[in-house]
Amino acid sequence: MEPVLDTRAGPWVDHDPVRAQKVRDSGVHSLMVVPIRARRCVLGLALFGRSLEQTPFQEDDLLLAEELVTRAALCLDNALQYARERTAALTLQRDLLPRGVRGGAAVEVASRYVPADMDHGVGGDWFDVIELSGARVALVVGDVVGHGINAAATMGRLRTAVRTLADLDLPPDELLAHLDDTVVRLNDDDADVSDPVPAVVGATCLYAVYDPVTRRCTMARAGHPLPLIVDAQGKVTVPDLPAGAPLGLGLGLVPFESVELELAEGSVLAFFSDGLVESRDEDIDVGLRRLSAALAQPGASLEDLCSRAMRTLPTQTAADDVTLLLARTRALQPVQVASWDLPKELVTVPTARRLAARQLREWGLEPLVTPVESIVSELVANAIHHGDGPSRLRLIQHRVLTCEVSDTSTGQPRPRHPRTLDEHGRGLYLVARLSRRWGSRSAADGKVVWAEQDLPSAAGAL
Numbered sequence: 001m002e003p004v005l006d007t008r009a010g011p012w013v014d015h016d017p018v019r020a021q022k023v024r025d026s027g028v029h030s031l032m033v034v035p036i037r038a039r040r041c042v043l044g045l046a047l048f049g050r051s052l053e054q055t056p057f058q059e060d061d062l063l064l065a066e067e068l069v070t071r072a073a074l075c076l077d078n079a080l081q082y083a084r085e086r087t088a089a090l091t092l093q094r095d096l097l098p099r100g101v102r103g104g105a106a107v108e109v110a111s112r113y114v115p116a117d118m119d120h121g122v123g124g125d126w127f128d129v130i131e132l133s134g135a136r137v138a139l140v141v142g143d144v145v146g147h148g149i150n151a152a153a154t155m156g157r158l159r160t161a162v163r164t165l166a167d168l169d170l171p172p173d174e175l176l177a178h179l180d181d182t183v184v185r186l187n188d189d190d191a192d193v194s195d196p197v198p199a200v201v202g203a204t205c206l207y208a209v210y211d212p213v214t215r216r217c218t219m220a221r222a223g224h225p226l227p228l229i230v231d232a233q234g235k236v237t238v239p240d241l242p243a244g245a246p247l248g249l250g251l252g253l254v255p256f257e258s259v260e261l262e263l264a265e266g267s268v269l270a271f272f273s274d275g276l277v278e279s280r281d282e283d284i285d286v287g288l289r290r291l292s293a294a295l296a297q298p299g300a301s302l303e304d305l306c307s308r309a310m311r312t313l314p315t316q317t318a319a320d321d322v323t324l325l326l327a328r329t330r331a332l333q334p335v336q337v338a339s340w341d342l343p344k345e346l347v348t349v350p351t352a353r354r355l356a357a358r359q360l361r362e363w364g365l366e367p368l369v370t371p372v373e374s375i376v377s378e379l380v381a382n383a384i385h386h387g388d389g390p391s392r393l394r395l396i397q398h399r400v401l402t403c404e405v406s407d408t409s410t411g412q413p414r415p416r417h418p419r420t421l422d423e424h425g426r427g428l429y430l431v432a433r434l435s436r437r438w439g440s441r442s443a444a445d446g447k448v449v450w451a452e453q454d455l456p457s458a459a460g461a462l
Contacts, residue, residue, distance in 0.1 A: 001042060003066055004033040007056035027051035032062055034069040038077035046072070088149055101129040105398035106137035106212040107269075107327040110302035112310055114275075114322040124151035124203070125273045125321040126159045130166045133439060133450045135212050135398040138166050139327055141224065141271040142205040145246075157186065158203060158247075169441030172207045172220035173258040176244065179205060180222065180256075183248035203247040206271055212332045213396065215265065220258040222247050225277065225284075228270040228291065229263070234298040265331040268305070270295055275320035276309070287312075295326075302326045332398060339394040344384055352380045352393050356403070363397055367456045371434040375403055375451050378427040383407035387446065400436065401453040408446040 007030045028049040036043045046069045050057055103109040109129050124144025131137055140162055144155045161182045165175045183203060206227060208219035219227070219239070223246030229237050242257040263269075270291070277287030294308040309324055338359045342348045353373045360369050376393065383391035387407030396402040413428055431438050431451050438451035 001035045003035065003062055004031075005057055005059065005062045006031045006033075029054075030056035032057050032065050034062075034065050036069055036073045036076065038073045038080075043073060043076060043080075085149055097126060098128055101127075101325075102131070103129055103137050103327060103330075104131045105135045105330060105332065106131075106210050107139070107329055108302060109139075109328075110306050110326045112306045112322070112324045114310065114313075124155035125275070125323040126155045127271065127323050127325045128159060128162065129325070129327070130163060132166065132169060132209065133441065133452070134402055134404060134448075135332060135396055137210055137327075139208045139210065139269065139271060139325060140166075140205065141273060141323060141325055142203055143224065143273045143275075143321075143323070145202040154186070154203070158183070158205075162205070162207070167439070169439070171258055171442075172209060172218055173256040175207055176205060176220050176222045176247070176256040180245075180247045180249075187248055202249065204274075205247060208269070208271075210263070210269075210327070210329060212330050212398075213337055214262075215329065215331050216260055216262050217269070217329075218258050218260045220244065220256050222256060225272065225274050227272075228288075228295060229261075230268040230270065230295050231264060232266040232298060234296040236292040236296050263329050265329060267329045268295065268302070269327045269329070270309075271325040271327075272309075273321060273323040275322040276313070276324055278320070279314050281314070302328055332396070336397045337394065339392060342380060342383075342391045342393055344387065344390055346384065348384060348391075349377055349380050352376050356393065356395060359395055360401075365397070365401065365456065368401060368453050372401070372403055372453060375431050375434055375453075376405070378431050379403070379405035379449050379451070382413065382427060382449070383409075386411060397455070399455070401455055402450055403453070404448050404450045406443060406446060406448045410442070410446060412440050412442075412447060413449055 026049075028051045030050040032048040034046045034048070036046055046065070048057070048061075048065050097113060101109045101111055107129075111127060113125065113127070124142075124146060126140075126142050126144075128140040129137060130140065140159075142155070142158060142162070144151045144158065146154075158179065161179055162175070165178050170178065204222055204224035206219065206221040206224040208217055208227070210217040219241060221241055222244040224244075226238050226241055229239060231237075239259060239261060241259050244256045272291070274284075277291055278284050279287065290312045291309055294312050295305055297305060297308065300308075305326055306324060310322070313322065340352070340355050342352055353376055356372055356376045357369045360366065360372060372395075380391060380393065383405050384407075386409040389408045391408075392404075392406040394402075394404040394406070396404070428438075434453075435451040436454050438449075440447055440449045442448075
């Protein structure tokens with residue numbers, strides 16, 4: 001499409017009588033049409049009409065109009081490109097964040113995420129709630145330094161890494177150490193040797209694991225703001241948790257430290273990013289006091305607490321993403337857990353089968369007796385064969401039935417693929433086929449191998 005200069009008095013709208021009349025009434029007698037081009041695409045048309053000046057447009061006027069439109073097209077293209085990039089970053093970030101968080105039998109959860117304003121773009125905040133074995137749950141909040149689509153993409157990579165490490169059931173301090181190594185490798189992989197000042201990815205993270213059986217919460221942080229703990233009476237406390245270095249600084253010689261706390265049932269854990277409590281005009285202590293006052297509401301629902309916390313934000317546009325994750329702790333009742341210490345003897349296997357079967361019948365879970373007996377036989381036999389001391393069998397009835405066998409061996413079980421005539425190696429294969437999922441985790445004095453069963457529909461509805 002080429003620019004058009006038309007000095008005739010209105011025949012270009014004769015096909016539209018209404019518009020032709022409006023043109024005659026306005027006195028427009030000369031017209032220039034200049035396409036708005038950017039990146040070899042036509043973004044629109046610029047129309048120039050002359051009415052008061054009787055002299056029609058000339059070729060010089062058309063050249064001036066083309067120059068003006070070229071400059072306007074550059075500005076318009078920059079604005080559109082920025083809008084596209086920000087929309088892509090927002091879409092990426094929101095797609096990578098969990099759409100619906102569930103805390104299982106361990107916690108009730110609620111969350112809020114407010115993206116940064118138009119002037120500062122998208123950041124790298126993320127949060128997650130990961131259900132672990134044994135009715136436990138992991139709570140995660142993190143923040144990647146920077147804004148834009150690169151920060152959002154890095155956030156997605158770190159969130160995936162945390163989920164992968166959580167599946168290994170690592171303690172919080174060890175998980176953060178592995179995550180720090182991941183960020184360092186990302187920096188090494190993404191370094192541009194041609195750039196004299198390569199971009200460095202940094203992030204903060206807080207990772208916690210809560211066990212509703214023991215009501216104990218273990219947490220560690222890597223440069224992230226401290227969480228708040230609100231008891232059932234509305235008293236707010238701050239745990240004494242070592243800060244740890246932010247991720248990606250390469251300070252591997254400075255280990256992360258975990259802290260274990262015992263929480264009363266109904267306690268509220270508040271994890272958040274610094275955008276909720278920090279601003280240019282206020283000290284962080286002011287923001288923390290404001291947040292604490294908003295959360296100190298005994299009996300309030302988590303959704304109400306989230307809304308109250310969001311209303312504490314300054315009225316001016318936020319300069320950083322705001323993320324808040326609230327978790328109210330639950331506790332399993334003693335009748336939901338049964339455990340037995342087992343001696344290192346071969347006669348232990350049938351004894352463990354009988355104990356498990358009797359407990360399942362007491363819980364009204366008769367349909368699970370046969371598969372659980374088989375699972376217990378395999379896991380207890382492996383514990384006796386590979387462990388150096390006594391083992392322990394534990395059954396947990398929550399939203400699923402969890403069967404756990406602990407032993408003193410640190411070696412993790414590895415499924416084998418036996419051939420047709422092999423007489424051994426099918427135990428873990430059988431456990432996997434009889435379970436909805438299974439796995440193992442390290443413990444202070446060995447390891448725990450676990451397997452889960454779906455509850456019968458009648459029991460699951462209780």
